Amino acid sequence: NAGVTQTPKFRILKIGQSMTLQCTQDMNHNYMYWYRQDPGMGLKLIYYSVGAGITDKGEVPNGYNVSRSTTEDFPLRLELAAPSQTSVYFCASRPNHNRVKTEAFFGQGTRLTVV
Amino acid sequence: GIQVEQSPPDLILQEGANSTLRCNFSDSVNNLQWFHQNPWGQLINLFYIPSGTKQNGRLSATTVATERYSLLYISSSQTTDSGVYFCAVAGVQGAQKLVFGQGTRLTINP
Numbered sequence: 145n146a147g148v149t150q151t152p153k154f155r156i157l158k159i160g161q162s163m164t165l166q167c168t169q170d171m172n173h174n175y176m177y178w179y180r181q182d183p184g185m186g187l188k189l190i191y192y193s194v195g196a197g198i199t200d201k202g203e204v205p206n207g208y209n210v211s212r213s214t215t216e217d218f219p220l221r222l223e224l225a226a227p228s229q230t231s232v233y234f235c236a237s238r239p240n241h242n243r244v245k246t247e248a249f250f251g252q253g254t255r256l257t258v259v
Numbered sequence: 260g261i262q263v264e265q266s267p268p269d270l271i272l273q274e275g276a277n278s279t280l281r282c283n284f285s286d287s288v289n290n291l292q293w294f295h296q297n298p299w300g301q302l303i304n305l306f307y308i309p310s311g312t313k314q315n316g317r318l319s320a321t322t323v324a325t326e327r328y329s330l331l332y333i334s335s336s337q338t339t340d341s342g343v344y345f346c347a348v349a350g351v352q353g354a355q356k357l358v359f360g361q362g363t364r365l366t367i368n369p
């Protein structure tokens with residue numbers, strides 16, 4: 145059971161470049177999340193999704209886009225990379241909140257540097 | 260939305276000591292989890308504990324949902340316990356979002 149898989153693990157981007165961070169889960173979870181973690185800080189919610197075709201903004205959505213075409217995949221798109229987007233990005237998934245147990249599981253993270 | 264506060268922000272202890280980390284939340288929850296972020300940045304699930312008490316080896320956790328707090332206990336600390344401990348909650352209101360506290364940085368010295 146792979147759980148939540150993020151790719152790539154590391155990436156260096158130049159200012160203005162675009163990229164997509166991939167996230168896939170094999171637990172059939174409805175809810176998926178993208179967080180960013182700046183050095184020495186906690187995790188801030190960028191976007192989340194409650195199911196295929198449904199996404200919503202978190203606390204820090206500016207500069208990012210997401211889509212959810214399948215239950216398994218939740219890619220995060222950076223269109224015009226800026227140095228302020230240098231961070232570690234975490235993807236997570238968990239069952240619908242109406243389930244008995246709604247434990248969240250996290251991927252290994254993607255360390256992104258924008259230069 | 261729901262607010263999460265963790266205390267203390269930093270804790271420095273000698274190996275063998277016991278520690279208590281606290282997580283306060285501002286509303287009723289249907290999900291509360293404790294994570295350990297190790298020095299390599301990985302988030303390790305410690306406990307899923309929206310209510311009650313659980314134990315896993317030297318670690319235990321208690322959530323008093325009616326009083327809106329959770330405690331993580333670490334006994335006989337080891338240097339490998341060092342890292343940042345996060346509490347994350349999903350409120351009954353706005354249950355889709357999982358909100359993190361700012362974390363407690365624990366340093367265990369040999």
